[in-house]
Amino acid sequence: MKVTAEVVNGKCPTCSELTMLVGLTNELYRCMNCGADLEQRVNGKITYLPTMSSPKDGATPFVKEWNE
Numbered sequence: 434m435k436v437t438a439e440v441v442n443g444k445c446p447t448c449s450e451l452t453m454l455v456g457l458t459n460e461l462y463r464c465m466n467c468g469a470d471l472e473q474r475v476n477g478k479i480t481y482l483p484t485m486s487s488p489k490d491g492a493t494p495f496v497k498e499w500n501e
């Protein structure tokens with residue numbers, strides 16, 4: 434198996450820049466501009482969502498509900 438970092442061009446939702454995104458996994462990309470981790474969603478078109486790491490110290494999650 435060959436492991437290479439996939440680099441794609443995409444618009445980062447965190448910094449709103451069209452920039453290079455480096456694939457960490459099949460679904461996780463990192464913005465080269467601001468360093469945000471983005472989740473790739475493919476449903477007709479590819480979109481990137483900022484990932485939010487869950488708090489490790491019991492703090493209240495930043496987003497409790499996700500309303501579209």
Ligand SMILES: [Zn+2]
Pocket residue numbers: 445446447448449450464465466467468469
């Ligand atoms: Zn960014």
